[in-house]
Amino acid sequence: MGDDRSENYWLRLANRQFSRRRLLGTGIGGAAALGLAACGSSNNNKTSNKPAASSAAGAASPAAGNKAPTQANTGGQVGALTATVVPLAPGANAANVKKGGTFVVLNGGEPRTLDPHFDTFPFCTAIADNVYNAVMKFTPDLTKITTDLAVAMPEQPDDKTYIFKLQQGVKFQDVQPVGPREFTADDVKYSIERQATNDPGKFQHGYYFRDKLDSIQVVDKYTVKFVTKAQYAPFMSYIASPWTVIVPHEAVEKFGDLTANAIGTGPFIFDSWEKNVQTTLHKNPNYFRKDAAGNALPYVDKLTIKYVVDPQAQLNQFVQGNLDAGALQFNYAKQASDSVKGANSQAVPSQFWKEFRTQPWDGQKYMQKAPYTDIRFRQALVQAIDKQEVLDTVYSLNGKGDGILTFGPILPIYKPWALTSELAGFDPKKALDMLKASGVDPNTFSDQIIFANQTSIDQQVGEVILAQLQKNLGLKKVSLMPMQLAEYYNKTYAYDYGMSHHTPLNSPDPDENLSSYFGRTSTFYKWGNTQIWDLIDKQGITVDPQARLPIVQDAQKMIVQDFPMAFLYTANLHLFTQPYVKGWFFPQDLYDGRVETVWIDK
Amino acid sequence: MLDYIVRRIIYALITVMLVLIATFSIIRLLPGDVVTLMAHQNNYAAADEHLLRHQLGLDKSIPVQFKDWIGGVLHGNFGRSLWTKQTVASELRRRFPITAELGLMAVFFGVVLAVPVGILSAIRQDTLADYVARTAAVAFISLPSFWVATLILTFPLIWWKWSPPLTYVGWSHPFDHLTYYLAPAICLATTLAGGVMRLTRTAMLDVVRQDYIRTAWSKGLRERSVLVRHATKNAMIPVVTIVGLQVALIFGGTVILEQIFQVPGVGRFFYDAVLNRDYPALQGVVFFIALIVVATNLLVDLAYGLLDPRIRYA
Numbered sequence: 083m084g085d086d087r088s089e090n091y092w093l094r095l096a097n098r099q100f101s102r103r104r105l106l107g108t109g110i111g112g113a114a115a116l117g118l119a120a121c122g123s124s125n126n127n128k129t130s131n132k133p134a135a136s137s138a139a140g141a142a143s144p145a146a147g148n149k150a151p152t153q154a155n156t157g158g159q160v161g162a163l164t165a166t167v168v169p170l171a172p173g174a175n176a177a178n179v180k181k182g183g184t185f186v187v188l189n190g191g192e193p194r195t196l197d198p199h200f201d202t203f204p205f206c207t208a209i210a211d212n213v214y215n216a217v218m219k220f221t222p223d224l225t226k227i228t229t230d231l232a233v234a235m236p237e238q239p240d241d242k243t244y245i246f247k248l249q250q251g252v253k254f255q256d257v258q259p260v261g262p263r264e265f266t267a268d269d270v271k272y273s274i275e276r277q278a279t280n281d282p283g284k285f286q287h288g289y290y291f292r293d294k295l296d297s298i299q300v301v302d303k304y305t306v307k308f309v310t311k312a313q314y315a316p317f318m319s320y321i322a323s324p325w326t327v328i329v330p331h332e333a334v335e336k337f338g339d340l341t342a343n344a345i346g347t348g349p350f351i352f353d354s355w356e357k358n359v360q361t362t363l364h365k366n367p368n369y370f371r372k373d374a375a376g377n378a379l380p381y382v383d384k385l386t387i388k389y390v391v392d393p394q395a396q397l398n399q400f401v402q403g404n405l406d407a408g409a410l411q412f413n414y415a416k417q418a419s420d421s422v423k424g425a426n427s428q429a430v431p432s433q434f435w436k437e438f439r440t441q442p443w444d445g446q447k448y449m450q451k452a453p454y455t456d457i458r459f460r461q462a463l464v465q466a467i468d469k470q471e472v473l474d475t476v477y478s479l480n481g482k483g484d485g486i487l488t489f490g491p492i493l494p495i496y497k498p499w500a501l502t503s504e505l506a507g508f509d510p511k512k513a514l515d516m517l518k519a520s521g522v523d524p525n526t527f528s529d530q531i532i533f534a535n536q537t538s539i540d541q542q543v544g545e546v547i548l549a550q551l552q553k554n555l556g557l558k559k560v561s562l563m564p565m566q567l568a569e570y571y572n573k574t575y576a577y578d579y580g581m582s583h584h585t586p587l588n589s590p591d592p593d594e595n596l597s598s599y600f601g602r603t604s605t606f607y608k609w610g611n612t613q614i615w616d617l618i619d620k621q622g623i624t625v626d627p628q629a630r631l632p633i634v635q636d637a638q639k640m641i642v643q644d645f646p647m648a649f650l651y652t653a654n655l656h657l658f659t660q661p662y663v664k665g666w667f668f669p670q671d672l673y674d675g676r677v678e679t680v681w682i683d684k
Numbered sequence: 685m686l687d688y689i690v691r692r693i694i695y696a697l698i699t700v701m702l703v704l705i706a707t708f709s710i711i712r713l714l715p716g717d718v719v720t721l722m723a724h725q726n727n728y729a730a731a732d733e734h735l736l737r738h739q740l741g742l743d744k745s746i747p748v749q750f751k752d753w754i755g756g757v758l759h760g761n762f763g764r765s766l767w768t769k770q771t772v773a774s775e776l777r778r779r780f781p782i783t784a785e786l787g788l789m790a791v792f793f794g795v796v797l798a799v800p801v802g803i804l805s806a807i808r809q810d811t812l813a814d815y816v817a818r819t820a821a822v823a824f825i826s827l828p829s830f831w832v833a834t835l836i837l838t839f840p841l842i843w844w845k846w847s848p849p850l851t852y853v854g855w856s857h858p859f860d861h862l863t864y865y866l867a868p869a870i871c872l873a874t875t876l877a878g879g880v881m882r883l884t885r886t887a888m889l890d891v892v893r894q895d896y897i898r899t900a901w902s903k904g905l906r907e908r909s910v911l912v913r914h915a916t917k918n919a920m921i922p923v924v925t926i927v928g929l930q931v932a933l934i935f936g937g938t939v940i941l942e943q944i945f946q947v948p949g950v951g952r953f954f955y956d957a958v959l960n961r962d963y964p965a966l967q968g969v970v971f972f973i974a975l976i977v978v979a980t981n982l983l984v985d986l987a988y989g990l991l992d993p994r995i996r997y998a
Contacts, residue, residue: 194767194768195767195768195769286725339769341768341769341770342769342770356852356948357775357778357948358852358946358947358948358952358953359851359852359946359948360851388851389946390850390946391943391946392943392944392946394834394837394838394944395837395850395944395945395946397841398837398841398847398850399847399850399851401841401845401847402845402846402847402849402850404849404850404851417841417842421841421845565715565716566715566716566958566959567716567721567959568714568715568716568717568718568720568721568959568960568961569714569715569716570716571716571720571721571724571725572715572716572717572720572721574724575720575723575724576720605723606723606724
């Protein structure tokens with residue numbers, strides 16, 4: 083950003099006053115010289131942040147720069163001292179890279195704490211992605227797993243053992259109490275064990291590895307071996323999760339937790355978190371990753387993450403140039419494009435998607451109430467909903483729904499796991515037939531559709547769904563019940579509702595989307611069909627992707643055809659950057675917010 | 685006068701105690717439980733909920749929780765946020781100056797706008813200026829400040845690609861700092877100004893018809909002297925009182941306006957605490973605001989007593 087506020091007005095004023103005092107003693111000519119010198123000094127301070135033109139000299143070709151280490155092509159370099167090469171964004175040329183400046187990125191919400199292992203809000207990852215590294219990480223489009231602190235994909239002598247060779251010479255940020263200590267395999271063991279804790283109140287990502295690992299062994303300083311109790315298919319996805327980052331034990335021991343502090347090996351060093359305003363970070367001069375041309379990363383000197391919750395305020399900030407990048411609400415996308423000439427934008431399906439649920443049950447403590455026990459009634463509800471119409475009506479952009487439909491519990495963005503065709507699509511005739519077959523009288527059936535009313539969009543979605551149920555099934559006594567989030571969770575956690583429309587998170591690994599909602603160990607939503615549980619368990623212990631795929635697909639088909647819910651759609655996020663922002667990977671939602679390759683070209 | 689002061693202070697303390705009890709109990713009557721909310725958002729197993737409840741101290745009886753909280757408050761400890769684990773006192777220390785500054789600027793703008801216009805409206809009664817001023821006053825009272833705020837954010841951006849600044853800037857950059865406050869302060873000031881404008885006009889009309897004003901005219905004093913020295917001074921007594929009593933209104937107004945203009949003040953803290961059922965934070969904020977409102981009212985009462993002996997001895 084051009085407006086660098088690092089220089090305090092009062093300090094500038096004090097400096098100027100100092101110059102004036104000198105002015106009295108040295109005469110106007112001398113004062114003018116001093117004034118110029120002062121200005122020059124000030125300017126020098128600013129320009130010193132900018133790159134020398136030669137900084138990018140010797141850069142590799144763009145093609146070389148774009149070569150990403152992936153599951154398929156990463157290998158070798160075990161224990162190498164050389165830094166990891168980071169690919170540039172598509173179309174970026176390492177020779178043109180400019181260094182310095184501040185990159186200001188929008189966060190539409192604020193983390194509750196900074197602890198990456200235990201915070202629940204995805205907004206936490208915008209900081210964690212830039213302060214910490216994980217052993218592995220997802221590419222920004224979430225389609226591949228690549229190396230981060232590991233030098234290669236793990237060796238797997240058998241289906242339960244993963245041996246990671248780690249980068250040598252990686253230093254934690256030079257911040258007390260950790261200092262520039264070297265990162266080792268002990269840190270990996272400590273971090274994973276911390277994340278998998280069984281302490282009450284610290285469960286958020288514990289399910290990744292709690293009770294799943296037989297051991298974590300530190301083989302040597304740069305080698306760590308994980309042995310799972312059974313075959314564990316999501317292991318690699320969870321190791322690459324943005325919440326499975328490596329933290330230094332000294333920080334936890336000193337601060338008691340990491341709720342207000344962040345020290346890692348990542349590209350940026352945490353400075354401050356000004357609640358409701360912004361988090362500021364500055365460049366880690368010892369960061370271990372470099373670009374293909376050998377340039378040290380990150381390119382920018384400072385990173386500011388601004389918290390702007392109101393969608394109109396987000397637009398205003400972007401148009402005013404106070405934000406360099408961020409996701410804007412769909413109905414502001416056109417105005418943003420029209421107002422900021424040359425702005426780069428991309429529509430990306432969100433990981434937060436929409437479903438219409440019927441009452442959950444676990445087969446033991448919680449049972450469904452009639453008529454939700456009748457599959458024909460559930461089918462009637464599901465097939466009476468025209469998801470395309472919901473999308474087109476609520477998310478209308480240029481007369482078309484701004485998003486993609488989903489056909490099962492895994493979003494189509496996660497290929498090849500997702501179902502690609504409709505098994506329980508909109509069919510009003512079939513829906514009405516099923517309603518008649520279930521014996522439910524549409525004139526007397528009475529219930530509510532509950533939902534968390536966090537934005538006006540939630541209300542609109544509810545209204546369209548309600549209108550469809552009334553029109554296609556004649557359900558006259560169904561009504562909407564908007565609730566505050568706390569009240570809504572109170573209801574849903576107790577399975578105390580008939581219908582709801584809900585916005586869950588979809589993640590890259592199938593297990594996270596299946597187990598969390600339809601599996602044996604799911605908690606806040608559960609579907610008590612044990613045949614589905616068995617299939618989900620089976621896919622979770624099938625590590626061969628080829629063998630796992632049909633099981634995942636079968637599990638989804640079984641879920642969809644049991645009609646627990648209508649799987650609706652995911653709306654697009656509209657990711658914008660100012661024209662001068664280069665090297666930006668448009669990330670899939672909030673899953674990868676690392677900005678080490680961004681530079682400011684102005 | 686001493687009796688009067690002691691009486692008012694006792695009333696204030698009783699009010700504060702009632703606010704404490706009401707705050708504590710009403711928050712817990714809100715539908716939605718913080719433990720359930722946390723459990724859902726943290727993937728806890730249902731069986732672990734009671735552990736969490738115990739850890740947060742919410743398994744104790746309500747009277748015991750109240751006693752613990754009061755004990756803390758009396759020692760200046762408002763507790764810690766259940767979510768962020770930060771002390772409520774530190775959050776209030778950081779945020780109150782921001783909200784107070786917004787409130788003071790709103791009062792300043794409101795009074796600067798309302799008092800002269802109210803006086804003008806009174807001394808030019810039933811003229812065009814009076815009609816315009818009265819219409820404006822009703823409009824200011826009628827238009828919700830959040831709606832005005834939305835218009836300020838929306839239309840200038842469409843027409844001129846301009847927006848009021850929306851990033852809080854501290855006093856290290858005084859010009860930017862003051863500029864940042866302008867839009868929310870003006871929005872907040874409009875509602876205040878409407879009421880004060882009408883009250884000023886009414887008070888002024890009442891005063892200018894008094895015998896001593898007629899005497900002042902008959903003595904041949906200049907208009908300026910009559911209006912400023914004799915009329916306005918006396919008309920301002922109820923106006924000052926009302927402005928003081930607007931503190932609660934201003935704090936209420938900041939809750940929404942701080943959301944819209946991204947002001948990191950007490951209002952946003954309060955809003956987040958309500959949504960998250962963050963009991964200690966909510967209790968702390970409400971209690972703190974209640975203290976300020978009660979203290980302001982007390983000061984107004986005392987000042988009123990000083991200004992008007994009839995009240996002192998009533």
